[in-house]
Amino acid sequence: MMKREKVLTIIGSPGSGKTTTAVKLARTLAARRKNVIIVLCDPFTPSIPALLPAGIIHDISLGYLLTAPGITQNDILNACVPISSSEYISLLGYRTSESLMNYPKVTRDKALELFISLRYLADYIIIDSSTIFEADPTSFVAIEIADKVLKMGTANLKGISWFQTHTPMLADSRYHKDNHLMAIGNLKVGQDWEAVTGQYGGIDYILPYIAELEQQDNEMSLFEPMFAPESGLYQTEINRILLDVFEFQVTQNVISKKKKQIKKEIKKGSFQMPFIKNKGEY
Ligand SMILES: Nc1ncnc2c1ncn2[C@@H]1O[C@H](COP(=O)(O)OP(=O)(O)O)[C@@H](O)[C@H]1O
Ligand SMILES: [Mg+2]
Incomplete structure (x- = not known):
């Protein structure tokens, strides 16, 4: 039997949106009745503590x-924290106020296990790694065992610096560079994504x-759907990631309805994104 792709590890520069993306990928799958465990390394x-209200039993x-x-x-199942907005x-x-100091040293073997x-x-495991993955054995092993790795960088010099520092660490064949995908995250109006494309080796x-x-x-409501028209642009990318990473097709009419809505909004000129390009242009 062919192994189905089910483990995605997200790595990348600080504030690029790793955790946010992990949540949005998961909620999109969960809305289609797929079980997802998000590992927050x-x-x-x-x-x-930033995702769930205090007081959740954990x-x-x-x-x-x-x-x-x-x-x-x-x-493991007992350690999985349920969320109120989705049973999936x-x-x-x-936990809150814990750190590595609370525990013996985490070993590579334990993380692998x-x-x-x-x-x-x-059905799916989404691993949100530590930004400084080399200091956290769990995150480092997560890159090794992932079916796919999503690399996320901000479109600024900090992001570039992070990748210059961390890319050489992933040169070893055990990190399967061919299974890595690159995203620019949290791209703000005015940021020059084209300028960083070369630095990131394509996007x-x-x-x-x-x-x-x-x-x-x-508001701690990241697990809820988004409704603003421009959010459709973000969700479309989330859907594309799910397709490439897990071969998971978000129901066609959901996408095309959103696309139509976005097109209408663009025509109306209610919002503008500086980077709308045709497929293949980036
Ligand atoms: N696409 C986005 N749009 C708006 N805010 C975002 C976006 N991506 C991330 N953020 C915000 O940027 C901050 C960092 O995001 P986060 O997902 O925590 O990054 P990371 O986990 O990579 O450090 C958070 O406040 C988050 O709400
Ligand atoms: Mg994070």
Whole structure:
């Protein structure tokens, strides 16, 4: 039987939208009744406290799973934090006010063991890596075991600096460069995406800055759908990523309806994006 692609690891520069993208990919799959576990690797700035209201019961953390003497599938499932807006999504991550200091050293073998088990526990696994993946064994291993890696960079000098620093670390064949896709994230009006395209060795996706998205982030409602017309541009890219990474086709009429809506909005001139290009132009 052919192995179906089901594990995506997202890596990239700070603030490029890794966590946001992980959530939006997951919610798009969940809206189509696919189970998704989002692994939030970052022990330096745990994401769960920023994604879910305080007080969610969350006894077992990723840190525990990664350092316990043995982990069973049951332990993993117990550590998965459910979210209220979708029964199809759960989160694995560090808890509020935890850090790597709370646990023994995470080893490569433990991380491998966890990821191997995870494959059997959901339709899709989306791994949001630590920005400084080289300092976090879990994130580093996640790049190795992923079916596909989505690299995300901001369209500015900080993003370029991050990639110049981190790309050489991924030269080894165990990181399967051929399975890497590149996205510019959080692209703001006025930022020159064409100028960074060369630096990033080509671009597969552009995820524009969307005010509604930022608002959702501030309101802890990232797992909800977006409604603003310009958000359709963002969602279209999310759908393209799902197609390329998981061969998951978001129902055609959902896309084309959105596209029509976007076209109408563009004609009306209610918003403008500086980078609308035909397929193949970027
Ligand atoms: N496309 C986008 N539109 C608007 N805001 C975004 C977008 N992508 C990311 N952001 C915002 O930028 C900040 C960093 O995003 P985040 O996903 O946390 O990045 P990372 O995980 O790569 O550090 C957050 O405040 C998030 O709301
Ligand atoms: Mg993040």
